[in-house]
Amino acid sequence: MTQPSAQPPAAIDERIAQRSKLRTMLMRPELGAMAGTILVFCYFAVVAGSTGMFAPDGIMNWGVVSAQFAIIAVGACLLMISGEFDLSVGSMIGFAGIVIAVLSVHLGWPMWAAIITAFIVAMLIGAANGYLVIKTGLPSFIVTLASLYILRGLTIYVSISTTRQTIIGGVREAAQGDWLAPLFGGKVLGIFFYWLADMGWIATFKAGNRAGQPVVDGIPMLMVWALALIIFAHVLLTKTRFGNWIFASGGDAQAARYVGVPVNRVKILMFVFSAFCATVFATAQVMEFGSAAADRGLLKEFEAIIAVVIGGALLTGGYGSVIGAALGALIFGVVQQGLFFAGVESSLFRVFLGVILLLAVILNTYIRRLITGER
Amino acid sequence: MTEPLIELIDITKSFGPVIALNGVSLSVMPGECHCLLGDNGAGKSTFIKTMAGVHKPSSGQIRVNGQAVTFANPREAMSAGIATVYQDLAMIPLMSVTRNFWMGREPRKRWGPFQFFDNEMATRVTMEEMRRMGISLREPNQAVGTLSGGERQTVAIARAVYFGAKVLILDEPTSALGVRQTANVLATIDRVRKAGIGIVFITHNVRHAMAVGDRFTVLNRGKTLGTAKRGEITPEALQDMMAGGAEMAELSDSLGGTI
Numbered sequence: 001m002t003q004p005s006a007q008p009p010a011a012i013d014e015r016i017a018q019r020s021k022l023r024t025m026l027m028r029p030e031l032g033a034m035a036g037t038i039l040v041f042c043y044f045a046v047v048a049g050s051t052g053m054f055a056p057d058g059i060m061n062w063g064v065v066s067a068q069f070a071i072i073a074v075g076a077c078l079l080m081i082s083g084e085f086d087l088s089v090g091s092m093i094g095f096a097g098i099v100i101a102v103l104s105v106h107l108g109w110p111m112w113a114a115i116i117t118a119f120i121v122a123m124l125i126g127a128a129n130g131y132l133v134i135k136t137g138l139p140s141f142i143v144t145l146a147s148l149y150i151l152r153g154l155t156i157y158v159s160i161s162t163t164r165q166t167i168i169g170g171v172r173e174a175a176q177g178d179w180l181a182p183l184f185g186g187k188v189l190g191i192f193f194y195w196l197a198d199m200g201w202i203a204t205f206k207a208g209n210r211a212g213q214p215v216v217d218g219i220p221m222l223m224v225w226a227l228a229l230i231i232f233a234h235v236l237l238t239k240t241r242f243g244n245w246i247f248a249s250g251g252d253a254q255a256a257r258y259v260g261v262p263v264n265r266v267k268i269l270m271f272v273f274s275a276f277c278a279t280v281f282a283t284a285q286v287m288e289f290g291s292a293a294a295d296r297g298l299l300k301e302f303e304a305i306i307a308v309v310i311g312g313a314l315l316t317g318g319y320g321s322v323i324g325a326a327l328g329a330l331i332f333g334v335v336q337q338g339l340f341f342a343g344v345e346s347s348l349f350r351v352f353l354g355v356i357l358l359l360a361v362i363l364n365t366y367i368r369r370l371i372t373g374e375r
Numbered sequence: 376m377t378e379p380l381i382e383l384i385d386i387t388k389s390f391g392p393v394i395a396l397n398g399v400s401l402s403v404m405p406g407e408c409h410c411l412l413g414d415n416g417a418g419k420s421t422f423i424k425t426m427a428g429v430h431k432p433s434s435g436q437i438r439v440n441g442q443a444v445t446f447a448n449p450r451e452a453m454s455a456g457i458a459t460v461y462q463d464l465a466m467i468p469l470m471s472v473t474r475n476f477w478m479g480r481e482p483r484k485r486w487g488p489f490q491f492f493d494n495e496m497a498t499r500v501t502m503e504e505m506r507r508m509g510i511s512l513r514e515p516n517q518a519v520g521t522l523s524g525g526e527r528q529t530v531a532i533a534r535a536v537y538f539g540a541k542v543l544i545l546d547e548p549t550s551a552l553g554v555r556q557t558a559n560v561l562a563t564i565d566r567v568r569k570a571g572i573g574i575v576f577i578t579h580n581v582r583h584a585m586a587v588g589d590r591f592t593v594l595n596r597g598k599t600l601g602t603a604k605r606g607e608i609t610p611e612a613l614q615d616m617m618a619g620g621a622e623m624a625e626l627s628d629s630l631g632g633t634i
Contacts, residue, residue, distance in 0.1 A: 241481035251467035259479035318469040373520035
């Protein structure tokens with residue numbers, strides 16, 4: 001058994017060219033996103049370096065926007081690697097927000113109960129999406145496109161039929177003193193930033209009713225959520241058995257089933273996770289604005305998918321990286337806010353984004369072919 | 376004489392009005408390579424799927440180590456030591472060799488309340504098994520897509536052997552391969568056989584069968600045409616049985632007797 005017969009085992013195949021360390025290091029699914037991130041930062045350092053874009057409050061500005069993108073991109077990333085899409089993310093954001101507002105403001109529920117209910121309902125809808133995709137065998141594109149419309153319509157209907165308007169305010173007041181709400185709308189490390197301001201390392205407001213307070217008075221929970229979700233999803237995907245199942249389900253569901261991977265369960269759970277991420281986004285947004293609106297989250301599903309694709313994931317599943325998706329989200333946030341800092345006409349945002357999307361995906365496709373031997 | 380690892384007696388299988396198998400018998404001894412030959416549509420696939428637990432036979436008996444068994448699903452067949460390597464569904468090209476090797480049976484290590492994929496152990500075992508099969512990997516993270524077709528089959532075989540297969544069913548492992556790669560796969564079969572594992576080698580290439588086979592069973596139109604030992608039958612006779620005799624002889628003549 002140990003006796004080699006066809007070829008000596010230790011021999012190095014002469015057709016396998018030896019690769020340098022650097023090349024091996026660069027051969028990662030995230031390469032396109034990394035290059036894009038560097039490019040974007042260099043660009044804005046040149047054109048907007050003097051505008052305060054990279055001062056603490058400037059960083060916070062695009063940091064929060066990037067974190068928003070990252071939260072939904074993480075959910076979309078794992079789902080896409082498992083071989084499915086969720087086009088209902090945007091509608092889910094609007095829906096979850098309205099559920100929270102209607103329950104807490106209109107029906108007077110305690111905020112924590114409203115938030116938990118929104119999470120449960122959204123995750124059940126996510127599970128229903130997944131179950132339908134599995135049971136009907138229809139592409140998730142179609143099934144979740146249907147839920148995109150159904151949820152958006154329901155959201156507007158529920159909002160109007162209960163409060164006769166599509167924007168429900170008063171959430172901040174309803175959240176006063178609640179124990180769960182600060183987990184989404186609060187800020188952490190405030191003391192640290194006051195200390196930084198006292199030391200004169202970050203600026204303080206010079207005038208107005210916040211004079212003397214630091215321009216950045218804490219890390220919003222939104223950013224903490226984004227970071228936590230990125231770390232969780234990255235570890236889950238690359239370091240656990242379940243992560244291997246996610247790759248396998250998206251790579252070839254039938255081959256995975258033959259070796260005992262519970263493909264259906266994996267895919268449904270990923271739909272649930274995507275819904276979870278959308279609800280985190282929705283809750284944080286509702287807490288920040290103090291209101292919910294039925295049209296929130298419009299087009300978010302595409303932005304999430306674009307971030308994931310910039311991050312090197314394969315649209316058809318089985319390949320991708322959470323770190324890449326997070327970088328994709330960062331590019332998104334920096335470009336959207338950066339053009340404002342740079343004083344560039346904001347309609348050019350989409351042009352810029354389209355160009356980056358195209359470049360990153362071309363680079364990613366090339367890299368992926370090298371790594372996976374795809375033809 | 377030792378007991379067969381698996382024995383299938385008079386298996387029939389019909390799908391509605393279609394009779395796919397009409398009395399097929401076959402047994403596999405430890406360390407034996409049993410070639411199952413047959414033309415397209417002869418019922419080879421249905422038969423191995425019955426053996427692998429995908430289909431339930433309409434009648435007939437399956438014995439494993441002398442005990443009559445029924446498999447409710449492929450998983451039960453697998454835990455009885457019957458592993459199948461499918462021609463094109465063996466591996467996921469986008470995933471690394473290590474991830475493929477352990478797919479569905481990932482080793483885990485504890486870290487506090489969490490369980491993580493034991494990457495170190497997985498990598499070590501994968502590299503070891505690959506070396507044993509004569510495949511030199513550049514690195515364990517190499518995607519399966521970068522391997523040749525023959526190497527992919529070999530990885531799949533190595534995986535099945537490592538996870539305790541006693542009977543290995545190979546579904547046309549050489550049908551899509553070049554000459555050199557075929558030789559490698561046949562060498563792998565030989566190596567696995569010497570470890571005492573019984574092999575069912577499905578093919579319609581008589582030369583590949585003759586190269587490694589100990590016994591040969593020919594299927595035609597859902598029936599066993601008989602089983603012959605190595606040395607008892609010529610390649611020409613096998614070829615004739617597979618194709619159904621007379622008309623094939625005619626065809627073969629017109630092509631200069633080279634098929």
